[in-house]
Amino acid sequence: MEQSKELKVSAIKDGTVIDHIPANNLFRVISILGLDKIDNHLTFGNNLDSKKLGHKAIIKISDKFFEDTEINKIALVAPQAKLNIIKDYKVIEKKVVNVPTEIIGIAKCVNPKCITNNENVTTKFKVLDGNDVTLKCLYCEKITDKDNLVIIK
C-alpha cells in the first residue's frame, strides 16, 4: 500500500525523500529548506491520500543529504515528516523530525511592535509547545502560535 503511493512520484537513485508533509505546507517546507534555490533535481507530489494527515505531500531531492539541525527547521510546519535516505535506489536510513527547543530565524514574531519587526534582527524563539507550535519570542516575550505563524523567506 505504502509502496504504491510512493510510486506516484518517480524514484531517485541517491538522495532524500521527505514524506508525510501536510499538503498545505509543502511550499513552506521547500522554502525553509531552501530547495527553491538549489540546482539538485527535485520532484514533489502533493495532495496524496494519507491515513494520518488527510492530504499529504512528498518531496524527493536527488543527491541531497540534510544535517539534523537543518531538517529540524521544518518541524514547525511538518512535525510528522519522515525522511528516507536513499543510496542506489535503496532506503539506507530513516529519520524523523525533532522539534528543537529554540527556533532561530524561520518564523516571524506576531507582535508588530517587536524589535524583530522593526530592525534588522534575526528572530529567536523558545519553543513552549512543539506539537501545537507555540513560540515565545525571546525579545518581546509575546507568544506566536500556529494560527499566527508566518514563515520568513
Place this chain on the structure above:
Amino acid sequence: MKNRSLVSIEDYTKDEILQILDRAAEFEKKPIQTILNGYVIASLFFEPSTRTRLSFESAVNKLGGRIIGFSDSGSSSVKKGESLNDTILTVANYSDLIVMRHPIEGAAKLASEVSPVPVVNAGDGANQHPTQTLLDMYSILKTQGTLENLNIFLVGDLKYGRTVHSLLMAMSHFNTTFNFISPEELKMPDEYKLYLDNLGLKYYEHTDFTKYIAEADIVYMTRVQRERFSDPMEYEKVKNVYVLRNSMLENTKSNMKVLHPLPRVNEIHQDVDTNEKAYYFQQALNGVYTRQAIIATILGL
C-alpha cells in the same frame, strides 16, 4: 550581577532581588556619595519619559557620576535612520553603563546582546520595566517590614498593565496572596493566573472594590485607559468604579499602603493624598535609592 544587563525582572533570582533591596536601604541612609566619580552613564531615551529619566539622572548625580545621552529620539541620530545596533555600539564607547528607554518591545534585549557595557532597561514598550518593579518591591518591604505572606490588591488595567505583571512575577517568590480588581475587559490574563496556579499561590478576582479590601496590606492602583476598550460605552460604565476615595480606606489595616506607578490621572481621588496610607509620592522617591542600588551593583561598586 556585576556587568550583567538588567532587561527583565526575571533576570534576577529571589536572592538577587533581596540583595538590590538591601543595597537600596543603604543608599537611603546615605544617598549622597562619590562612588560614581569618573564614571559616565549613558541615558538613552528613545521616547520621552520625564519621570523615569529624572529618577535615573538624580540617582547617578547623587553618586557623583556623569550623564550623557538624549531625552527624546527626535534630536538624535536615530531620527536620521541609524539602527539601534549602531547607536548602542557607538554610545558604549563613551560610557560605562547604558540606561535605555525605547518604545519598541524587545529593544532592551537586543541592546544587551550587542552592547559591550551593561544595559539597564528603563522600559521597552509594553514589555518590561524592571527598575519600576524593584522600586515597588522596595516600597513594599519598607512599609511592611517584610515581603513574605502579604495580601496584595492589584487594581485597574490588569490586562495591559506591564507594571502589575512584573510585580506579580517578582512577588510570587514571597508566598503572596493576590486580589485582582478590574473590569471584565481588562482582567488579569490567563497566563499569569496559570503561573500562580503552578506555584500554588492564592488569588481572587473581583470586578469592583469589595469589603475584602479590609484584608489588604498593599493596594496597587493603575490607570484604566479609555483607549483600551473596544466599546466606548463599556469605558463610560466602568470608569468611576476603579477610583479610590479616602472614605474607602476607613476599615483598612493600619499597615496598609496605597501604591501607584504614577503619573496618576483620576484613579486615586485627591482626598486620599493626605491619608497616611497614601504612599505613591514616597514610592517615587524610593525609585532613586533603588536605581542607585541597581547601578552600583551592576558596576561592581
